[in-house]
Amino acid sequence: MSRDVENREQFRPENHDNEHFLLTTVVGSYPKPKWLNRATDLAEDPDSKFTDEHLHEAHDDACRVITHEHERAGLDTVVDGEMRRNEMVEFFAHRIPGYEFNGPVKVWGHNYFDKPSVIDKVEYDEPWLVDEFEFTSNVASKPVKVPITGPYTLASWSFNEHYDSEEELAYALADLVNEEIEQLVEAGARYIQIDEPALATTPDDHAIVGECLERIVSGVPDEVRVGLHVCYGDYSRIYPELNDYPIDEFDVELCNGGYEQIDVFTEPEFEPDLALGVVDVHTAEVETVEEIKENIKQGLKVVPPEKLTISPDCGVKLLPREVAYQKMENMVTAAREVEAELDAGEIDLAAPVPQAD
Amino acid sequence: MTELVSTTPGLYPLPDWAKQELSDLKGHQKHDLISGNEGADIVAAYDRAREEVVSEQVDAGLDRVVEGQLRWDDMLAHPLTVHENVDTGGIVRYYDNNNFYRDPQVRGELTFSGDVAAELDATADLLGDDESLQAVLPGPYTLAELATDEHYGDEAEFLDAVGDFLADEVDAFPSHETLFLLEPSLVFSPPGEDIDARVPDAISAISGATDADVVVHTYWGALEEKVYAHLMDADVDALGFDFVAGDRDQTLYNINEYGTKDDIALGLVDGQNTLVESPETVRERVDWTLDQVQSQTFDTAYVTSNTELFYLPENRATEKLSALAAVADAEVEVEA
Numbered sequence: 001m002s003r004d005v006e007n008r009e010q011f012r013p014e015n016h017d018n019e020h021f022l023l024t025t026v027v028g029s030y031p032k033p034k035w036l037n038r039a040t041d042l043a044e045d046p047d048s049k050f051t052d053e054h055l056h057e058a059h060d061d062a063c064r065v066i067t068h069e070h071e072r073a074g075l076d077t078v079v080d081g082e083m084r085r086n087e088m089v090e091f092f093a094h095r096i097p098g099y100e101f102n103g104p105v106k107v108w109g110h111n112y113f114d115k116p117s118v119i120d121k122v123e124y125d126e127p128w129l130v131d132e133f134e135f136t137s138n139v140a141s142k143p144v145k146v147p148i149t150g151p152y153t154l155a156s157w158s159f160n161e162h163y164d165s166e167e168e169l170a171y172a173l174a175d176l177v178n179e180e181i182e183q184l185v186e187a188g189a190r191y192i193q194i195d196e197p198a199l200a201t202t203p204d205d206h207a208i209v210g211e212c213l214e215r216i217v218s219g220v221p222d223e224v225r226v227g228l229h230v231c232y233g234d235y236s237r238i239y240p241e242l243n244d245y246p247i248d249e250f251d252v253e254l255c256n257g258g259y260e261q262i263d264v265f266t267e268p269e270f271e272p273d274l275a276l277g278v279v280d281v282h283t284a285e286v287e288t289v290e291e292i293k294e295n296i297k298q299g300l301k302v303v304p305p306e307k308l309t310i311s312p313d314c315g316v317k318l319l320p321r322e323v324a325y326q327k328m329e330n331m332v333t334a335a336r337e338v339e340a341e342l343d344a345g346e347i348d349l350a351a352p353v354p355q356a357d
Numbered sequence: 358m359t360e361l362v363s364t365t366p367g368l369y370p371l372p373d374w375a376k377q378e379l380s381d382l383k384g385h386q387k388h389d390l391i392s393g394n395e396g397a398d399i400v401a402a403y404d405r406a407r408e409e410v411v412s413e414q415v416d417a418g419l420d421r422v423v424e425g426q427l428r429w430d431d432m433l434a435h436p437l438t439v440h441e442n443v444d445t446g447g448i449v450r451y452y453d454n455n456n457f458y459r460d461p462q463v464r465g466e467l468t469f470s471g472d473v474a475a476e477l478d479a480t481a482d483l484l485g486d487d488e489s490l491q492a493v494l495p496g497p498y499t500l501a502e503l504a505t506d507e508h509y510g511d512e513a514e515f516l517d518a519v520g521d522f523l524a525d526e527v528d529a530f531p532s533h534e535t536l537f538l539l540e541p542s543l544v545f546s547p548p549g550e551d552i553d554a555r556v557p558d559a560i561s562a563i564s565g566a567t568d569a570d571v572v573v574h575t576y577w578g579a580l581e582e583k584v585y586a587h588l589m590d591a592d593v594d595a596l597g598f599d600f601v602a603g604d605r606d607q608t609l610y611n612i613n614e615y616g617t618k619d620d621i622a623l624g625l626v627d628g629q630n631t632l633v634e635s636p637e638t639v640r641e642r643v644d645w646t647l648d649q650v651q652s653q654t655f656d657t658a659y660v661t662s663n664t665e666l667f668y669l670p671e672n673r674a675t676e677k678l679s680a681l682a683a684v685a686d687a688e689v690e691v692e693a
Contacts, residue, residue: 102631103373103670108448108457109390109430110380115670117631157455161632201453 007225007248008273008309010190011076011143018339020305022296023076024332025275027229027251028147028193029315030069030081031324036062059084063132064139069325074332077145077191080136082315088149088195089157090114096176098122098162117159122172124179130187137188146189147229150196151177151212152205157198167208174215181216185224192220193227193251200233206241217246227251227275231314236264243271251275253313255295256282265302274303277313278334279327284319286326292334300352305342310335359647359655363685364421365414366537366574366597366628367493368665370674371427375406387448387459390430393439393472403428404479411483413675418682421491421535421659424480430458432665433495433539434503436526437461439472446505452545452577454668461504463515467522474529481531490533494523496540496573497559498548513555520559527566536571537597537622538563539665543588544578544599553584557591570594572622576663579607586615597622599663600646602629609649621655623647624663626681631673636683643684660684 012021039058042050066081085091093099093116100119104112129146136144151173155166163169181192194216199209217226227249230238235252242250250270254261255277265274276299278292287295299308310331316324341347371379382399383389395403410425429435432451437443438458442465448457473494481490495503497520501512509515527536538560548556564571573588574597580588588596595618598608603624612621625642626634634642643660660681666674 102672104376105670106370106376106667107455109387110376110383110385112376112380113455159629159631161630198455201450201455 007190007223008306010223011225013076013142018336018343020339020342022305022335022339023309024335025075025077025145025191025309025311026070026079026328027312027315028079028082028145028195029085029317030066030079030083031317031319031321032081032083033062033065033321036083060135063136067136067140067144070328071140071142073325073328074336075328076142078136078140078142079145079147080132082147082317084132087113088197089154090116092128092149092154093158095126095128096122096173097125099158113157115157115159117161118155118163118169119161121162122169122176124176127183128180130183133184133189134187143191144189145191145193146184147193147195148177148180150194150198150209150228151216152209153196153198156202170208170212171215174212177216178218178220181220181224185220190223191225191227193229194247195229197231199230199238203233203237206238210241210245213245213247225249227309229275229314232256235261239264240268243268245272247272249273249275249309251277251309251311253277254298255280255313259295259298262298262301270302273307273309274299275309275311278310279312279331281312281314281316281319284323286323287330289330289334289337292331293338294353296334296338297347297352300347300349304349305339360657361643361685362420362657362659363681364419364491364535364537364659364661365423365678365681366539366576366624366661366665367423367426367491368429368432368667369410369423369425369427370667370669370671372406372409373671375402375427378402387445390445390459391428391435391439393441393470407476407479408483411480414678415484415487417675417678418686419678420489420682420685422480422484422487422489423491423493423537424476426476426493428476431461432456432458432667433499433541434458434461436470436473436495436523437463437467437500437504440467440470442466442468442508443504452541456668458503463504463506463508465508467518469522469525469529471526471529473526474531477530477533481533488532488534490531491535491537492527492530492533492567492569493537493539494526494563496538496543497523497563498556499540499542502542502546512552516552516555516559517562520562524562524566527563530567533567533569535659536564536567536569538571538573538593539576540573541576541664543584544575544580544603547581547584553587556584557587557589560588561592564591564593570620570657572597572620572659574622574624574661575599576624577602579604580611582607582611582614585611589615589617594618595620595622595657595659597624597659597661599624600642601625601627601663603663612650613652616652617650619655620657620659621650622659622661624661626660626662626677628662628664628666628677629668631669633673633676634680636680639680639684
């Protein structure tokens with residue numbers, strides 16, 4: 001059962017020109033400026049005079065710059081580009097008592113990941129993201145979205161030494177995510193995105209993710225928008241089951257596959273709002289505004305305009321920075337143009353995309 | 358009396374210093390991975406890493422010592438990804454893991470390569486008179502499953518070609534005590550009716566190329582009954598089973614229903630979890646498992662991790678070696 005999705009109107013900018021409103025957002029990560037990577041290396045070098053405080057200052061500066069870069073692109077909701085995060089599991093595991101790190105493990109070739117081990121009961125200690133949320137909110141003029149790695153992924157991408165099953169660990173972590181969201185909401189957050197890439201690998205576990213989400217949203221007020229992002233997968237294996245998830249929005253990566261899977265979501269009726277990936281994060285070629293407008297119309301095959309959110313396929317951190325920026329800017333321009341065409345009645349909502357011959 | 362022989366299925370994690378050094382020397386992209394003609398600096402780094410991994414096994418007291426396959430960037434697909442008539446395609450997922458390898462696209466005849474033999478020669482030199490060398494290869498079905506055939510055009514013909522290729526590779530190996538053929542694909546994506554009866558022949562072609570004891574090791578679950586029944590036709594000394602992640606009841610059913618070889622390999626230590634089993638725990642598992650096989654006693658039981666070890670951080674992989682070695686210190690009496 002989807003949550004109350006009336007909460008999208010709070011993100012409509014005051015000076016919005018069009019009657020229609022396609023909420024524009026991003027998934028989260030953004031290319032780190034080169035100087036930030038250098039600063040990180042320096043902070044790790046015991047021989048340098050660059051301290052952790054200096055690194056903290058560098059992180060603040062980077063968050064400020066990237067948040068403003070998102071605003072310049074015209075997005076309705078912004079993030080800090082995850083400038084403070086190294087990796088989506090490690091970052092949280094460092095903040096959760098019960099985890100330990102033993103060293104890097106191979107992902108592929110010479111790409112490694114500090115896969116953590118859960119060696120004890122996981123617990124909630126200090127807030128994970130409240131400080132960074134408050135910082136970003138203070139420098140942003142637009143509402144700030146908070147991406148959080150989901151408990152199922154945090155469990156799947158760790159070694160489990162303590163819990164009887166990965167499922168049990170995922171539920172324990174879901175309760176911690178719920179506590180964190182409570183803190184974030186208290187600090188003013190109104191848009192939360194749960195990232196569960198691990199679900200794409202093991203779609204048969206969709207019921208576990210469902211139970212995690214029930215725990216995550218427990219007690220979270222309706223005006224807080226909760227999205228779920230799942231990338232790179234065979235969506236038919238979790239649809240229509242995801243219609244039962246207690247979320248406002250489901251965020252998908254479909255541009256990369258040329259919308260081959262879009263029809264998966266047309267039957268039965270899609271219940272949450274659809275956050276549609278309309279630019280490919282795996283190609284450095286910037287899509288034109290016209291191309292993106294056609295991609296947006298793919299989403300109108302699934303949901304009406306008032307339930308459509310516009311987003312890149314996934315985090316853009318692997319793209320060159322200027323490409324990432326241009327993709328966002330074109331995306332926003334395309335969304336505004338589609339809104340105007342919708343206002344003018346120029347788009348046939350019964351058949352928004354011409355059928356192939 | 359069943360002799361317990363401690364061993365591993367190979368594919369070790371690189372030592373942490375080598376992860377860093379080789380990453381700097383080779384790079385991070387697809388085209389930076391091992392091609393079979395790497396430069397002197399890279400060869401030297403792998404030589405040092407191999408020496409370390411071999412000494413660790415010797416120091417731990419393992420009964421069989423593997424090369425460690427530290428060069429196998431593409432895990433079990435390696436023997437093909439370095440082959441001159443094979444192109445490497447996109448990055449594809451390695452079973453259900455968060456690991457990826459380059460898709461080997463076979464574009465010509467699978468002629469003799471000698472890549473693995475060279476690694477084993479180097480290992481044999483390190484071991485000197487010690488006769489504990491264990492060779493490790495993917496089984497023919499697994500290697501064929503991990504690859505894309507663009508040359509042979511027929512599934513059965515391709516399987517046979519991969520079997521013959523591996524047999525020729527084994528023929529060039531230095532003297533070795535044991536050969537492990539890893540066949541996780543027999544569990545993960547079982548062969549269909551058109552091909553399942555050919556799998557034992559392809560395996561027998563390989564075992565015929567060596568005087569060593571040959572073990573076909575399977576993991577990530579239990580073999581389907583029919584696949585198991587066919588596998589029993591393979592001319593090998595032992596079949597290996599995953600008693601950690603697998604469906605134990607199904608595995609025991611297969612063994613008790615169809616019998617098994619005179620030797621057996623027991624995957625009892627978890628190759629995918631950092632929790633290090635104590636020697637006592639491993640010993641209990643050995644006793645329990647052998648106890649469940651009512652139908653026969655064994656000459657030799659290989660005690661091993663269920664999977665390759667590269668999923669683990671270096672420190673935990675090393676600790677698991679000691680747990681494995683300790684369990685085989687004494688022989689164990691097993692009731693018939």
